[in-house]
Amino acid sequence: MAAYQALKQRQFRVEPSDQDDHHQQHHLKYATSSLPIKTSKYDQYGAPPTKIHSSFSSNRIIFRAWAIFLSFLAAIVLIMYQIHYALPTPVHESVNPITGQVQFSETNVRKVVRHLSEDIGYRVVGTEQELDTKNYLIKELLQLKEDAHIANLKRQQQPLQPKGVGTNGASQDLEQPWPKFDMWVQVGDGSHRFDFMSKVVMKMYTNMTNIIVRLSCGPECDQNSILLNSHYDTTLGSPGAVDDALGVGVMMEIIRVMSQRPAPKKNSIVFLFNGGEESLQDASHSFITAHELKDQVRAVVNLEACGTSGPEILFQANSRTMIDAYRTVPYPHGTVLANDLFATGLILSDTDFRQFVDHGNLTGLDMAVYKNSYLYHTHLDLDSYMETGLPQHMGENTLALATYLTEEAELINLEKTSSVVFFDFFGQFFVSYSWSTALQIHIVVGGLALLAMATQASRPTLRATVSILFSFMAALILPNLSVIFLLSLGKPMQWFSHEWLSCLLFGPIALVGMFSVQYLFHDKKASTGANELSTFSAVHAFYTICLGLASYTGLASSYVFALYSISSTLGLFFNKFRIAEAKKDGVESARVDYMTYFVASLLPTAYFSFVCFSLLDIFIPLTGRIGVDAPVDNIVAVLTGFIIFVFCPPIMAFTHRFGASMLRKMIVLLLVAHLAILLITSMFISPYNELHPKRVFAQHLKNLTSGESMMYIAHADPGPFYDPYVTELEEMFSTKAVFRSPNNNPGDWNAIYPFNQFLESYVIDTTPYIKTQTQNKTIANTDRPLTDFVHQAPQLIAEKVSYDPKTGHRRLTVLCTHPNYIWTVASFDTHLVSWSLSSSDPFPYHSHYVIRHVGGHVSDGWKLDLEYKAKGPDDKLMIELTAMETEGFGRDQERELIGSGDIGVMRKVLKTRPAWLALTYFGTTVSRFHL
Structure with missing residues (x-):
């Protein structure tokens, strides 16, 4: 406190330091306004000081002004981080020990997840693991049905008690019905058109x-049902703990909890455990087009995952009723921003x-786990990585x-509607309102501006x-200069290992761009x-204009611009109030009070x-x-520039606070720091x-037509690949890899079409390796193609x-047979007139x-006709015709050539996989038929 009082009494003046700015001598007369350090009665409002002891004092005050403001921003980020990723404490007991009421238990969920992902493993459609899961x-x-019956x-058998008393915490009124528990197993055939990743499949x-499974109160509830959906199959290369065993x-x-409490009063609930989502949504299509309950379902809640931790997010919603229903959840996390972003593709x-x-014309909610998506669709999607x-x-x-x-x-x-604004307020409660209400709010916000x-x-x-x-343009463009620099060093994707690294790598140069523009536009006459x-x-005008444009286009996410505009408006009114007294003392009114930035x-x-x-x-x-x-x-650089620009709108005004000379020094300092980083x-x-692996496909x-036996190794991002990984494989198989352009060889990866368009391959001839490893002398010494020894190959007739x-x-x-x-996957070129697929007509x-x-x-x-x-x-x-082999999905097996012994090509690749690599592997055959 003594130091504080001493600083209050210190007076100073500043000599001009920039000949191009004749107002520089006054650049501190309001700079410390409202700081806890002030030099006199007038300094609090911006009155000019009268004496200086050294430039060190002024620099210290400038440093302190920046330090306090940046510390304030950093504190906000840390608090938001804690709130954003907060998760509830897991419940272990199936029944509340105090109330006796059945309750949702994370422990029970994890038992299911562990059995599906670890005991059964890769549950790819068509494999034995799929049957085990079913x-x-x-x-x-x-068993749940039996447990509900026993309960x-x-x-x-218990005596009648007053409402609210009893082992389940519910009324013991025996007239209150127990849920009717119905169950079906649907096995169906069908077809559908699936447009995805700019391709038609x-x-x-x-x-x-x-x-x-359906829980209802009887026929009166069954006419209107809510559908709850998840899928039990997995994609290639993943045990699918979170996607979607969770x-x-x-x-x-939920079935356990709801089946042991009074029946639904109004609508029934249908639980769909679908067996084919990763195969491009076949099972859900089968249900919604063919099952007997399809016409009773009015809305859907879908549970998905593309990550392994953090809160799940509501990222698709298409009706006001269902969005309002989401208000009832205890831990809301969702925004129309995600809805609009997902709609862009x-x-x-x-x-x-x-x-x-x-196909069902339903409305509903789509919710998914999304944090730590590095492990999504990899061998690391395990219960041990699913956050507590x-x-x-x-x-x-x-x-x-x-x-509800x-x-x-x-x-x-x-x-259905997309004209609903919704968002959670820091995960504490959920806000939703119509577009007409949004327009009224925007008009008020614009009027205040x-x-x-x-x-x-x-x-x-x-x-x-x-x-x-x-x-704004500079913040988006200049980070791309850093991209050029990193690529010239041969260092692509340096930011990939941690989400925050992009801000460290591209943030300073984005600030340089923003501040440089402000320096160039600094009015030396004012x-x-x-x-x-x-x-x-x-800044206030910029976001208000953005609000007007977004409202004109009907963008539901425009509520963000409204928030930015109203915050700036309130800040400016606060600033007007703060400088009112200073104006009485003759202090310049055209300035910004220090506390305004915080507000x-x-x-x-x-x-x-x-x-x-979330972004x-x-x-x-x-x-x-x-x-x-x-x-x-470049994508990440531009995204980072956008984040830096939007993060703290008033900071561009703050850069002018200490004059053009200080702004120039800050730009130089940021450039040096950026280069060092x-x-x-x-x-x-x-x-x-x-835990942040590169995705590689083996x-x-x-090729039963050409007689080739080849190992294809491909990757799905532009990061380092050939060296070191492909070179290691070349040494392993004693064969040089050959690059295969995806443009010239589009059918190489037809087994995973349409994702194959993102892959770039190297090919290794495995014939020499197989001949040296096999114990079958006929195969070891033959000049015939090894594919001649493949039995029961897929055929087209x-x-x-x-x-x-x-x-x-x-x-x-x-007619295709593929035992x-x-x-x-069948691919061909022709002018089709008709076919037997009922989903759509040929082109x-x-x-x-x-x-x-x-x-x-x-x-x-x-x-197929x-x-x-x-x-x-x-x-x-x-x-x-490309056909995928059934072996190898998590059981370390591979189809063998008849009589050749254990070849183990894929096994060798799998066991030598480096830790930084996530490998999706499978065996295929390909043949050409003229029919």
Whole structure:
């Protein structure tokens, strides 16, 4: 306190330090206004000091002003971090020991997750693991049904007690019905068109399994049902603990809770455990187009995951009723920003929600776990990496939704709409309102902004407003210079290993761009205070204009601009109030009081920090799977520049506070710091590590037409790949790898079409290795292609072939047999006239077709009727057929050539996989047929 009083009494003046700024001598006369350090009565409001002891004092005050303000911003970020990632404490008991009420238990969910992901493993459609999963779920659900029946019997045997008393914490009124527990196992065939990743895929499926449970109060509840969906299958290369064993476990636990308490009063609830989402949403399509309950379902809640930790987010919603229902959850986390972002297609992902909307005309909510997406669809999607509290978070939210939707919600005549604004307020409560209400709010916000200008609280100039626009552009553009520098060093994706690294690598240069523009636009004819106020006012005008444009286009996410505009408006009114007294003493009124920055920054910085964590959690890991040609460094650089610009709007005005000379010094300091950061990170940081792996795909392909046996190694991002990984494989197999361009060889990865468009491959001939490893002397010494020894290979046969010379149309039935193989892909080029697929008509022109077939365990074949324009009866159709082998999905097995012994090509690749690499591996055959 003594030091504080001493500083109060210190007086100083500042000599001009910049000949180009004749107002520099006054640059501190208001700089420390409202700081805890002030030199006199007048300094508090900006009166000029009278004496100086040294430039050191002024620099110290400037440093302290920046330090306090930046510390304030840092504190906001830390608080928002804690709030953003907070998860509830897990519940271990199935029944509350105090009330006796059944309760949602994370422990029960994890038992399901561990069994599915660890005991069963990779649950790819068509494998034995899929069958094991189906049998396990049926057994567990039947046990839940029996448990509910026993609980009901115990309830009926207990004496009648007053409401609110009893072992389950509910009324012991025996007239209150217990839920009716119905169960179905649906196995179906079908087809649908699936447009994804800018490609058209025709899907066929057979023996696709769904397990369905319904809880209701009887026929009066069954006419209107809410659907709760998750999928129990997994993608290639992943045990799927969070995606989507977590959703399955949550649904099973909700069934346990709801089946042991009074029945729903208004609507029934249908639980769909679908067996084929990763195969491009076949099982959900089968349910919503063919199951007997489809016409009773009015809305859907879908549970998904593309990460392993943090809170799940509501990222798709399409009706006001369902959005309002989300208000009832205890831990809301969702914003229309995610809804609008997902609708753009920038996020290369999709969920079953699409099938329910497109084919069932349903409205609903799509919720997903998304943090730590580095482990998504990899071998690391395990229970051990699922964050503690996550199952409880998703479970309690979903249970609250299920309770409200079955007890209170009106599910009749739900209408789709994208004109609803919704967001959670720091995870504490959920806000939703109509677009008409949003427009009214925006008009009020805009009116207040105009009032601020009319009362001279806001004083934007054209020069300052243009500078804000240019600062925004500079913040987006200049980080790309860092990209050029890093790529010249051969260091792409340096930011990938941690989400926050992008801000460290590109943030300083974005600030340099913003501040440089402000330096160039600093009006040397005006006082420093006038520059400061006009820039602050220009920020206010910028976001108000953005609000108007976004409102005009009907963008629901425009509520963010409203928040920024109103915060600046309040800050400017606060500033007008603060300088009112100083004006009485003759102090310049065209300036910004120091405390104004805290007032104007609090809400925008807090809210954007909260949202920013989600942006980084989604986009940084996503860059590891959007293709080798994607300019991911530039994408992240631009994203980071945007974050820096929006993070604290008033900071551009603050840069003018100490004059142009100090602003120039800050720019130089930021440039030096930025260069140092780039050099240090490029020397000591790798883009990949064990928990932030590079995604690599390995395919052992046997071309039955050419006789080649090849190992394809591909990656899905532009980060380091050939050296060191491919070079290690070359040494392992004693063979040089050959680069394969995806543009010239589009069918190389047809087994995973359409994702194959993002891959770039190197190919290794495995024939020499197989011959040296096999114990079969015939194979070791043969000159025949090794593919000749592959038995029971997939086949295509033409049946019912005919040609009509009048129309020039050739007809045939294509019969495919693929014993012991799963996922087949048929591709061909022709002008189709008709086919037997019921999902859509062929294109009315010559086109390339890709038809994917997936069958549940066991499915050994399919057929397809085709009619196409032919030049004559002998103008046969050339079809390339790719088939995936059933072995190798988590059980360290690979199909062997008959009599050759354990070849182990894929096993060798798998066991030598470096820790920083996530490997998705499978074996395939490819053949060409002229039918």
